[in-house]
Structure formats: C-alpha cells, structure tokens
Amino acid sequence: DTGVSQDPRHKITKRGQNVTFRCDPISEHNRLYWYRQTLGQGPEFLTYFQNEAQLEKSRLLSDRFSAERPKGSFSTLEIQRTEQGDSAMYLCASSLSFGEMNTEAFFGQGTRLTVV
Amino acid sequence: LAKTTQPISMDSYEGQEVNITCSHNNIATNDYITWYQQFPSQGPRFIIQGYKTKVTNEVASLFIPADRKSSTLSLPRVSLSDTAVYYCLDNAGNMLTFGGGTRLMVKP
Numbered sequence A: 001d002t003g004v005s006q007d008p009r010h011k012i013t014k015r016g017q018n019v020t021f022r023c024d025p026i027s028e029h030n031r032l033y034w035y036r037q038t039l040g041q042g043p044e045f046l047t048y049f050q051n052e053a054q055l056e057k058s059r060l061l062s063d064r065f066s067a068e069r070p071k072g073s074f075s076t077l078e079i080q081r082t083e084q085g086d087s088a089m090y091l092c093a094s095s096l097s098f099g100e101m102n103t104e105a106f107f108g109q110g111t112r113l114t115v116v
Numbered sequence B: 001l002a003k004t005t006q007p008i009s010m011d012s013y014e015g016q017e018v019n020i021t022c023s024h025n026n027i028a029t030n031d032y033i034t035w036y037q038q039f040p041s042q043g044p045r046f047i048i049q050g051y052k053t054k055v056t057n058e059v060a061s062l063f064i065p066a067d068r069k070s071s072t073l074s075l076p077r078v079s080l081s082d083t084a085v086y087y088c089l090d091n092a093g094n095m096l097t098f099g100g101g102t103r104l105m106v107k108p
Helices: none
Strands: A005-007 A010-013 A019-024 A031-037 A044-050 A053-056 A065-068 A075-079 A088-095 A111-115 B009-013 B018-023 B032-038 B045-050 B053-056 B061-064 B070-075 B084-091 B102-107
Touching: A005 A088, A010 A019, A019 A088, A019 A111, A031 A075, A044 A065, A075 A088, B009 B018, B018 B084, B018 B102, B032 B061, B032 B070, B045 B053, B045 B061, B045 B070, B070 B084
Parallel strands: A010 A111, B009 B102
Antiparallel strands: A005 A019, A019 A075, A031 A044, A031 A088, A044 A053, A065 A075, A088 A111, B018 B070, B032 B045, B032 B084, B053 B061, B061 B070, B084 B102
C-alpha cells in the first residue's frame, strides 16, 4: 500500500459545472476525512466517515457539497454548480479507529481545483 | 474553529534547534496533542503525538507540561528542508481541526 491516493491531482472546470474527486485510503483504515485548504490557510475540516457511515457532515460548506463512501473503502467528494470561490486544494486523509483510540491521520497529495 | 494558538511564523538558521510552542487552552481530558508538517502543494504529514510529559522520535521531540495547556515541538539541528508549515492539534480524533499553523523558514 502506497498511502492515501487522490484522483485527479488537478482539475480545471468552468463555473457551474459539477466535479467529483476520488480518494482511496490506506486499505486497513476505517476512518476517512475530507478537508479543503485555500492558500495561506490551514486545512478546513469538511466531513468524515467511519467505514461507510458519514458521522459528521455539518461542516460541509453548502448543500452543493456531498460525499459518499458506499462500501467503506474509497470515497468521493462532489461539488455541484461550482463557483469560483470553490477553487482550493481538497485533501483526503485516513486513519484507523478502534474504540476510543485513533491512529494518526495520513493525508493524500490533494486535488487542486480551479474554477474559471 | 481551531482549538489551538501558535505563532504565525518563525525564522531559524541551519543547524539550530527550533522550538515551536502551541497553546491548548481548551484541551479535553481525552485529547491527544499532535503535530503535523506541511510542504507547499502537499498534504500534511504526521510528525509526533503525545498525551503528557515528553515524547521523542527520529524526527522531533514533543514536550507537554503537567497541565497540558501548552506543547512544544522541538526540531534538533534544522536544515533547509525543514522549511514548512507546522500545525499543532488537540482533539480526540473525530474531527482533526487545524489552525493557521506556524511557518518556519530555515535560512542558510
């Protein structure tokens, strides 16, 4: 396993289009996180999954944002009707959670979205 | 909202020891303290984690006082490649909340 993989690495889209990003976590990790990061800022938490269950989604930026993890393995993040303000780096991370313990989170390289 | 406070930036020179301190004024009993490093255009990378006292690994040391209201990341003998943003976090793991980080610039 080579770590957390994100696809694509870069995406340029026109305003109003829908985009979908994919994240493949480390295979044995049951927890998966999505973040957004804009220039000069720290990563901003969006949502996370424990296996296939989405346990926190109140931080998703608007109803245009949605995420799925249907089989508890890979996850997708979709942005509908993109706006220029959605331009950012979208990061995925995974960790192993057991009981009240969580291992450190491993991050992917991110998908850089540019909305023109 | 970030739970931690840390300096916005720091400068150092190659070969020096760098200490970055973070305030954890709202840390919870079951929170661990974790530090991440991030280079431009890359995702954050885990450096070290601790609960109390001192933790050391091959990269850094982490000092946490008894009241756990602060932590200090110590990087021994930094090199140019240690120029990065360093984030401190404290949470039980459900939502890793990042603040603005400390931008460390290592000069030759």
